[in-house]
Amino acid sequence: MTDDNHAHPAYAASLPMGPITLENRVVMAPLTRSRSEVPGNLQTPLHALYYSQRAGAGLIVSEATQISQEGQGYAWTPGIHSDEQVERWKLVTDAVHNAGGRIFCQLWHVGAISHNVFQPDGGAPVSASDWQPEGDAFVGDYHPDGPTVPHPKARGLRLDEIPRLIEDFRHATRQAVAAGFDGVELHAANGYLLDQFIRSSSNRRDDRYGDSVENRIRIVGEILDAIAQDIAPGRIGVRLSPSGGAGGSHDDDPLTTYTAAAQLCAGRGLAYLHVVRPNSHGGGDDATAEEIVPAMRGAFDGVFIVNGGFEIEEGARWLEAGRADAICFGRKFLANPDLPARIAAGGPYNEPDPDTFYGGGAEGYVDYPSLEKTEPPADAA
Numbered sequence: 554m555t556d557d558n559h560a561h562p563a564y565a566a567s568l569p570m571g572p573i574t575l576e577n578r579v580v581m582a583p584l585t586r587s588r589s590e591v592p593g594n595l596q597t598p599l600h601a602l603y604y605s606q607r608a609g610a611g612l613i614v615s616e617a618t619q620i621s622q623e624g625q626g627y628a629w630t631p632g633i634h635s636d637e638q639v640e641r642w643k644l645v646t647d648a649v650h651n652a653g654g655r656i657f658c659q660l661w662h663v664g665a666i667s668h669n670v671f672q673p674d675g676g677a678p679v680s681a682s683d684w685q686p687e688g689d690a691f692v693g694d695y696h697p698d699g700p701t702v703p704h705p706k707a708r709g710l711r712l713d714e715i716p717r718l719i720e721d722f723r724h725a726t727r728q729a730v731a732a733g734f735d736g737v738e739l740h741a742a743n744g745y746l747l748d749q750f751i752r753s754s755s756n757r758r759d760d761r762y763g764d765s766v767e768n769r770i771r772i773v774g775e776i777l778d779a780i781a782q783d784i785a786p787g788r789i790g791v792r793l794s795p796s797g798g799a800g801g802s803h804d805d806d807p808l809t810t811y812t813a814a815a816q817l818c819a820g821r822g823l824a825y826l827h828v829v830r831p832n833s834h835g836g837g838d839d840a841t842a843e844e845i846v847p848a849m850r851g852a853f854d855g856v857f858i859v860n861g862g863f864e865i866e867e868g869a870r871w872l873e874a875g876r877a878d879a880i881c882f883g884r885k886f887l888a889n890p891d892l893p894a895r896i897a898a899g900g901p902y903n904e905p906d907p908d909t910f911y912g913g914g915a916e917g918y919v920d921y922p923s924l925e926k927t928e929p930p931a932d933a934a
Contacts (some may be wrong), residue, residue, distance in 0.1 A: 560899040561869035563635035568879060570771060571787025571824040572854045573655060573735060575611035575879070578872060579893045580827075582860050582883035583614045583659040583738070583792075586918065587693070587911040594632040598619030601648035601918050606890035608654025611879060614738050614790075615645075616745070617661035620725035623679065624746070625671040626663030628693025628700070633658060633676035633725050639732045644800040657736040657790060657824075658729040659724060664746025665755070666799040670695040679714075680707035681749040681756040681763070685798025693711040693912070704800065706918070712760055715772070719779050726780040736788030737780065741773050741814070744798025751793075751814060755802040770814045776921055777821060786822040790858075793818075794829035795845045805872075809844050825856035827881060851875065864897055872883060891923045912922060 568575040581816050590597050619625045619632045642658070646725045649656045666731040667678035668690040689701035710718065718750060720738070729737050734861035750772050756763050762771055773791070780789060795811040796803065804810045817824050828879035830846045851858045859871065860881035886892050887903035895902055909917020 559866065560897055561865060563869045564880070564893065564896050568856065570612075571736070571822075573788075575610040575655065576653075577609075577893050578821060578879040579609075579611050579896060580858055580860075580879050581607050581610040581613040581886045581892075582739075582881045583617050583628060584883055585616050585689075585911070587627060588601065588913065588918065589629045589631040590641075591629060591716060593635065593637055594619070594630060595638060596631055596645055596697035597646060597917060600631075601644040604645050604656065605652045606655070606919060606923075607646035607886060607892070607894045608649050610654060610886065611652060613649060613656040614792075615656060615658045615734070617659050617740055618665070618725075619661050619663070621662065621721045622671070622673045624662035624664075624721070626667035626678070626745075627691045628695055633660070633728045634721070639728050642729075642732035642734070643706040645854070649731070651809055654727065655735045655906035657738045657788075658725075658732070658734040659738040659740050659792070660725050660729070661740045662718070662721070663799075664749045666690070666704065666745060667707070668696065668702060669691050669705060676708075679704060679706040679710050680746065681705065681752055682709040682758055683750070683770075684755050684802075686707075686744075686802070688800065691911070697838065698798055702725065712762075715762065719772075719776055722776045723783055726783045730784055736790065736824055737784060738790040738792055738827060739773070739776060739780070740792050742792040742794035742798070742827075744794075744802045746802050747776070748794065748798060749802060751810060752802045752804040752808070753810070755800075764812050766813050769810070770817050773814065774817050777818070777823075781821070781860040787824050789821075789823050790825040790827055790831065791818050791823060792827040793849070795849070796831045799831070808848060810847055812848045812852050815849035819852060819854040823855055825858050825878075826853045827858040827860065830859055830861035847876065858910050865900075865902075888921050890921055891925075896922050 564578050594772045616619045663681035665686050681729040685706040686704040795807040858879045859877040884905045888903040906917045
């Protein structure tokens with residue numbers, strides 16, 4: 554265990570966000586854990602327990618959840634496109650709400666970061682342009698050479714396929730509402746499909762979705778316009794990441810591009826903008842790292858959430874300085890189901906076990922002890 558030894562009251566303040574108020578400023582990051590039931594990519598009672606244990610978060614953002622079969626890129630990740638998936642997600646949302654929590658569904662399409670085994674027709678994954686990502690796809694036992702195999706070359710979406718993609722996001726939004734989520738987060742980060750449109754290295758289109766920054770970010774605005782027809786804008790968040798991410802994509806001018814993307818999200822009455830700062834987990838050591846996040850905050854007019862390798866004390870300083878309205882924790886929330894309570898108590902903190910991050914069952918998922926189980930009773934000898 555690690556021990557901070559300091560309580561940080563900045564995290565305890567409530568935060569109005571759209572039509573709801575967060576009880577604190579500690580957000581649980583979307584964490585892929587690859588434990589969904591197959592066939593069907595379904596949630597289970599184990600997921601309901603995992604999320605309800607963490608319902609003390611001001612807001613939970615669900616693990617990345619594919620909007621369609623085409624959008625899957627990793628083994629054992631959940632979907633939100635089938636009716637059976639909706640019914641299984643209700644186990645989770647009911648458990649979180651019964652524990653007093655709030656949860657948004659992160660809407661995900663991985664684009665090129667996939668493999669033919671996940672595609673409904675067995676064909677090539679899709680992207681903004683023809684592109685072969687670096688590295689391997691995590692296919693588990695879906696492929697005889699698994700658990701990892703090289704990414705195949707993806708094909709660029711045709712212009713006439715874009716309306717279908719937008720409708721897939723609309724359908725997933727309606728499904729998330731039916732499943733009882735408090736809102737949705739549009740995953741436009743980490744090198745996945747929407748970020749593949751945003752980034753200059755993976756978008757080489759010459760139509761209205763390519764070339765200029767305005768064109769590359771256009772699809773995000775069109776999806777936001779579309780899904781706002783099915784859920785109030787105040788229940789929509791957007792996630793952006795100016796560097797790092799799967800497959801090795803990058804942008805030649807991230808300061809300009811992602812400031813423009815943040816500006817695109819402004820003026821819409823959205824719940825929040827969730828930015829992944831350059832960090833050691835996701836990459837991004839560029840010299841403009843310190844400029845990008847403040848520029849994005851200045852360009853957006855709503856609740857600003859920042860994620861990316863934060864220590865507790867550093868996050869508190871960001872809140873106190875007004876650099877962020879809430880701090881999003883991933884690995885710390887993975888290992889500390891009662892993280893807000895631990896912050897209020899000044900620790901101690903469980904250390905995460907990387908060997909149990911992906912796949913498996915209860916071990917390393919729902920068995921991290923809460924504070925009351927790690928500290929001796931007050932009258933103990």
